[in-house]
Amino acid sequence: MNTTLRRAVIATAAVSMALSMAACGKAGGSKSSAADVNTGFRIGLALPENQTTRYEAVDRPAIEAKLHQLCPKCQVDYENAAQNANTQQQQIDTLINKGDKVIILDSVDYKAIQPSVEKAHSKGIKIVAYDRLAQGPIDAYTSFDNTAVGKEQGQALLQALGSKANPKAKIIMVNGDKGDPNAAQFKAGAHSVLDGKVDIAAEYDTNGWLANNANNEVSGAIARIGKDNIAAVYSANDGMAAGIISALQSAHISPLPPVGGQDAQLDGAQRVVAGTQAFTIYKPYKDEADTAAQMAIDVATGKSVSVADTKVSSATTKDIPAKLIPTTIMTAQNVKQTAIDGGLYKVAQICTPQYAAACAKIGLK
CATH class of the missing domain: 3.40.50.2300 (Response regulator)
Structure with a gap:
């Protein structure tokens, strides 16, 4: 083989190897890769407090039930901050370290939680703001008007x-x-x-x-x-x-x-x-809970937020896909x-x- 041809073959092989390695790296767990409901993944649920009875009695069981219906093999990691913003920041770190693909977050303090939201975002973890619109790069939001x-x-x-x-x-x-x-x-x-x-x-x-x-x-x-x-x-x-x-x-x-x-x-x-x-x-908390669960599955699996029908903006993030649930005087x-x-x-x-x-x-x- 002449020198020119040998150099061309080596160059081609090098390019091919580089492309193959890049493809393997992308397929093997890029932080932005989408989750799969067929194999299941970890979902974080971070609620703010337990003084208001709704969170433990209604929101948590409703969200977990809908998540398991939509993704039977998914694992839900639950945290409750007991009205302590510092505790919630530590809990978000825990959920990040566990490898959660998405976190449903009801913030204790919507401003104080921003660094935690940014940290999750930097690792490719999606955030669904639940009931309260936290600051930072939020992927979807549901609450009441x-x-x-x-x-x-x-x-x-x-x-x-x-x-x-x-x-x-x-x-x-x-x-x-x-x-x-x-x-x-x-x-x-x-x-x-x-x-x-x-x-x-x-x-x-x-x-x-x-x-x-x-x-x-x-x-x-x-x-x-x-x-x-x-x-x-x-x-x-x-x-x-x-x-x-x-x-x-x-x-x-x-x-x-x-x-x-x-x-x-x-x-x-x-x-x-x-x-x-x-x-x-x-x-109607069940409607809110079901919406949050669907949003979490959608953003984790790389789909558009199917249940969103409007957009909202925070001080840090514009045009967040959202759904606001109507209420009634009782x-x-x-x-x-x-x-x-x-x-x-x-x-x-x-x-x-x-x-x-x-x-x-x-x-x-």
Whole structure:
């Protein structure tokens, strides 16, 4: 073989070997390679806290059930941060190290979690923001229309006040946690309805969605405003409503002024039935959970987000595929049409012996 021909053969072989090695490297576990539902893969589920009963009682089992339906061989790695942003950052590291292909993330603090989201993204891990839109490179997002929820809360509070709703009627507003972007949206929506129609005599942004904090805040407001001057109390969720109602009862305010909430958690639904809480906001959590699971499978397997029907933007990421689930004001008059017919609770769960008479009074059986 002459020298020129031998050089050409060697060059061709070298190119062929390089291409073959590149192909092997790409097929063998590139960090951006898509997962496969036929073989299964690891999915992380990171929820923010367990003070609000919905997360352990409803969200986690619903998400896990749908994931296993869509991907029977997939393994779900579950973490709950117990309302601690630092803990959640460590948990995301754990999920990354376990090799999860996608993480469904409900952030404790939507800003503080950004470095963790960026770290996951740098390793090719997809992130589905669940219930709260975290900052950082999010691949998909599902929640409820939080501004609309706030508007529903404001409307329901005015309806509960009835003829007592006027610009001189003093109300207390107990908003949600400052680290939760949803809280700001609930607050904005409620203000858009309430401002000018009632007198917001005291307002708090509560740390951690805690009933005890809400109780202390309302107790202080009662002392300043006077127990006979409180027309109603806006509570951003049902958990805090429990603490608020306790504060009102401890001050011997009777009859209780209207108190509203959100989430339709079981004790909130029971208070609505009993009349100690005027309303809550019913959220079809199963729809949200199913949506998040489908999004996780889609982004992990390299598909377009099939269930998204809109786009949202955060301070860091534009045009995130999203789906926002509609909600409903729930009062004693429509508990059956919402929480019962929606499959959130059975009648027996709400109508325990303590609430049997109240349930009978509204025909819930």
